[in-house]
Amino acid sequence: MLLWSVRVYSTVFIDAVRLRVYDDRGALAMEPGAKEDYLKQWLGYTETWGDPALREVIAGLYQDMKAENILVFHGAQRGNFCLYERHAKSGDHMIAMYPNYQSAYEVANSVPDCAFSKWWVKDGGDKWVIDFDELEGLIQPNTKVLAINSPNNPTGYTFTNEEIRRLCKICKDHDIYLFSDEVYKGIGDGRRDARLDGRPLRRMRFSRRHVEGLRSGRSASRLAGF
Numbered sequence: 001m002l003l004w005s006v007r008v009y010s011t012v013f014i015d016a017v018r019l020r021v022y023d024d025r026g027a028l029a030m031e032p033g034a035k036e037d038y039l040k041q042w043l044g045y046t047e048t049w050g051d052p053a054l055r056e057v058i059a060g061l062y063q064d065m066k067a068e069n070i071l072v073f074h075g076a077q078r079g080n081f082c083l084y085e086r087h088a089k090s091g092d093h094m095i096a097m098y099p100n101y102q103s104a105y106e107v108a109n110s111v112p113d114c115a116f117s118k119w120w121v122k123d124g125g126d127k128w129v130i131d132f133d134e135l136e137g138l139i140q141p142n143t144k145v146l147a148i149n150s151p152n153n154p155t156g157y158t159f160t161n162e163e164i165r166r167l168c169k170i171c172k173d174h175d176i177y178l179f180s181d182e183v184y185k186g187i188g189d190g191r192r193d194a195r196l197d198g199r200p201l202r203r204m205r206f207s208r209r210h211v212e213g214l215r216s217g218r219s220a221s222r223l224a225g226f
Helices: 034-039 052-059 076-087 103-109 132-138 161-174
Strands: 011-014 019-023 070-073 093-098 115-120 143-149 177-181 200-205 217-221
Touching (some): 052 070, 070 076, 076 143, 103 115, 115 132
Parallel strands (some): 093 115, 093 143, 177 200
Antiparallel strands (some): 011 019, 070 217
16 A cells, blocks of 8 residues: 655656656655555556455454445545435435535435435534534434534534444434544544444545545445445
């Protein structure tokens, strides 16, 4: 796996013999052995679900996930589209923590007769707050998906383990898919260790935290249908 040691916008020049990576300061520094490992990579089409080795690594980020439950997408937008193509139909209803990554709710919002409700992150004066009573009041008999983003962009709000367990219980009680956007996982105080029970769907986009210019999205689920 290639890991950049600094965040830059890079230009890649490829010839028949070598691959060189440059930025405006000269050759880009890489992790030890990264260049050799990268030059050994096969530059062709990979498996539809994602490279098996990559899926194993991603599954290892979770306590109870297997590689067979991991799907790798070219960016997060495609993952969102596939999720809502499967779980948001005409006549359904979805809830999204708001503000949120736009396609986390607009894809479902574009489905004819698919209703959408915003669960607002609110300004509590000295901190951002969320209201679980408000969330439960938004739930309808036809609610299919609850989309959350933690740590939240742009507020930075991060669910505590207790709040994650409460979210899971609410979704389990109402038979709702919990779509957890974890793009910024690992930034801040490191919270979000609780196990997601019920019907979780998770997504992470690597580009914002690790690399810029090489974009990859993933979704993790224990559900065979997604």
